[in-house]
Amino acid sequence: MSTCGMLNSMQRDAIIYVRISRDRIGAGLGVERQRADCENLAQRLGWNVVAVYDDNDMSAYSGKPRPGYRRMLEDLKAGAATAVLAWHTDRLHRSPTELEEYIKVMERHGVETQTVKAGQIDLSTPTGLLIARTLGNFARFEVDHMSERQQAKKVQKAGAGQWLGGRRPFGYEADGVTIRPSEAAELESKTDELLAGVSVNAVVRDWNTRGVTTTTGGKWTGNAVRRVLLRPRNAGLMEHRGEVVGSAEWPAVVEETKWRALVALLNDPSRRTSPGPQRRWLGSGLYECGVCGEAAERSTVVAATAGMGKGENRTTVPSYRCSKTRGHIARNPFHLDRYVSMVAVEWLSRPGAVEALEGPRDDKAARARILERETLRLRDEEAAEMYAAGQMTRAQLVKANETTALRRAELNQADAAAARSTALAPFRQGAPAQAVWDGLDLDRKRAVVAEIMRVIILPSKLGRPDGWTPERGATWGYFDPKFVRIEWKVSG
Structure with missing residues (x-):
């Protein structure tokens, strides 16, 4: 009797392995049908099924680890089974490299492979190995050919501005085209807020606090917020392989000029990107140390603590300190923030002050920049076609691309500059400046302060200021505005 005949006559302990790349049937029914066919085959062979492993909705060629497949190999190496049952060879492998690993395990541990559709795969003979490797190469060819077709289809759809499919994009319905009003409003408002000086981390906190979730129901992170707000689709633009290739079939939820400005802002290398702690004070990182300023240096203040009293009565209180040298200045943040707020509101209440800072909006120039980008x-594209046709050298192509890239960077900077003053937008609505200020959260107040003024803290003398009274001390302590210099970004 041949070795093959001896194997077929033996009762074996078998592992069933089933896999499907995409479960179009749903609820795991694709792998369940494979499992039923494999169980019927095991019954006909008289084999005992000891385990069933599956990888549902998982490609054999994606490169991602398949948990079920790896567990099957570990069991075979441990001697838990001497046979494998699969629906077809392409359920086991679509990568020649992976097939070779499988062959080594089968040979070393005397494991037999049976399939419902392709019959026995005898890996103990040269002919059987040739058949297995040929089937594996055909499976690899089919994957490559399918990928080529899919990529060609994506390029065609991208050129037509059609959605390429995938997870539902935030701001749109599952078809990728219809706007979801509630999420679209969030995208538009947060774009305005970031252009107004609000931080990405403030957007994260706001969305998570209000229960605005990602399209999968998860919480937001800084990277996720950046990704969703920087998408060209928000401006009604089609992106393919990281580049904008034209207009899309879906409507925009953010003006293209605003989106371009946001891209320039968030991609500015000088912009701080580390998360850092949540701000608690109006002036942290904004107010400047007057001592450093006198020395032709520039440093901001941070909120630290300072000691008060002596002995058992000594306590610590919040204090603004120079971020570079602790002994330069010290100021009570409650009093200083109240004073800066009062000065800011007074300035914002002046007729024409906001308009003088913002300047006229040039919509024609913004539209011209969009047309120039196209x-x-x-x-x-023309340069690439000329290079492909041999009408341009590689050096000429690189030079042409560098020239256009430099001009795009200039256009991005112009967009960012044109949108920089939107922090003052709430004060253009006609409501009293004090009421508007009181309605802003800390991040928005900080953006306004940064937009309209420089606050420079000067070193002051200790003790009560001139003209101090108990009534004044009840509200202002020892705070003296003479040692705070305000420099306006524009005269108002």
């Missing part, structure tokens, strides 16, 4: 894109 011209630059077409110029890059």
Whole structure:
């Protein structure tokens, strides 16, 4: 009797392995049908099924680890089974490299492979190995060919501005085209707030606090907020392989000029990107140390603590301190923030002050920059076609691309500059400046202060200021405005 015949006559302990790349049937029914067929085959062979492993909705060629497959190999190496049952060879492998690992395990541990559709795969003979490797190569070819078709289809759809599919995008319904009003409003408002000086971390806190979730129901992180707000689709633009290729079939939820400005702002290398602690004081990182300023240096203040009293009565209180040298200045943050708020509101209440700072909005220039970007894109495409046709050298192509990239960077900077003053937008609505200020959260107040003034803290003498009274001390302590210099960004 041949070795093959001896194997078939033996009762074996078998592991069933089932897999499907995409479960179009749903509820795992795709792998369940494979499992039923494998169980029927085991019954016909007289084999005992000791385990069933599955990898549902998982490709054999994606490169991602398949948990069920790896557990099967570990069991075989441990001698828990001497046979494998699969629906077809391509359920086991679509990668020649992975197949070779499987062959080594089968040979070393005397494991037999049976499939419902392709029959026995005899890995103990040269002919059987040739058949297995040929089937594996055909499976690999089919994957590559399918990938090529899919990529060609994506390029065609991208050129037509059609959605390429995938997870539901935030701001849109599952079809990727219809706007979801509640989420679209969030995208528009947060774009305005970031352009107004609000931080990404403030957006994260706000969305998570209010229960605005990602499209999968999860909480937001800084990286997730950046990704969703920087998407070209928000401006009604089609992106393919990281580049904007034209207009999309879906409507925009953010003006393109605003979106361009936001891209320039968030991609500015000088912008701070580390999360840092949540701000508790109006002036942390904004107010400046007057001592450092006199020395032609520039440093901001941080909120630290200072000691008061002596002995058992000694306590610590919050204090603004120079971020570089502790002994330069010290100021009570409650009093200083109250004073800065009062000065800011007084300035914002002046007729024409906000308009003088913001200046006229040039919508024609913004539209011209959009049209110029499209011209630059077409110029890059033309250069690529000329290079492919041999009408341009590689050095000429690189030079042409560098020129257009430099101009795009200039356009981005112009967009950012044009949108920089939107922090003052709430004060243009006609409501009293004090009421508007009181309605802003700390991040928005900080953005306004940064927009309109420099606050420089000067060193002051200890003790009560001139003209101090108990009534004044009840509200202001020993605070003296003479040792705070306000420099306006524009005269108002």
